[in-house]
Amino acid sequence: QSVLTQPPSVSAAPGQKVTISCSGSSSNIGNNFVSWYQQLPGTAPKLLIYENNKRPSGIPDRFSGSKSGTSATLDITGLQTGDEADYYCGTWDGSLSAGGVFGGGTKLTVL
């Protein structure tokens, strides 16, 4: 059971838009920045979004992030078959057992 809640799967057609949600609490998302990662099969995760909505260099603007209260969202527009991957949100949790936390991951299928 992950601290952050993501839908197990989402799907959409090429060219369409998909939204992946990440729900947490005041001890994690509510008071810390959120990051998003893309993991292609058999590879290490890759940073897509940091500090809620910033993109590292090289990440296309088709990927965007936002945060409101204790939830965060990753939007992917202009879907491509190469976007098929697992997506994870992550943040710091400042509760008694302070540490990093991730969502359970969302499998994106591009139909």
Add this chain to the structure above:
Amino acid sequence: EVQLLDSGGGLVQPGGSLRLSCAASGFTFSSYAMSWVRQAPGKGLEWVSAVSGSGGSTYYADSVKGRFTISRDKSKNTLYLQMNSLRVEDTAVYYCAKDRWGGVGVNFDYWGQGTLVTVSA
């Protein structure tokens, strides 16, 4: 170019020990926090431990607290994870990850290739 090279994984019996290493290059190692993140077969990411850039602050997931120790050697630009009292449920690919900042968080801009730890009798 930033590179992180994970090593030290292998097969170990329950109750055994293993030390993972992550050799870093291409950046000022002591300026950035570092973490270990693991992924059990077919499962999601699990944050394991973090150390600040200075090495003065360390954090652990409850699942490994008291059994794992994170450390860093500035002279060797290497991050370590000493794993003791290993359990079957510790079986996973272990990734080291570099944070964007010197303080601990979850802002991992570079990841190692991962090293597989298998705990089995």
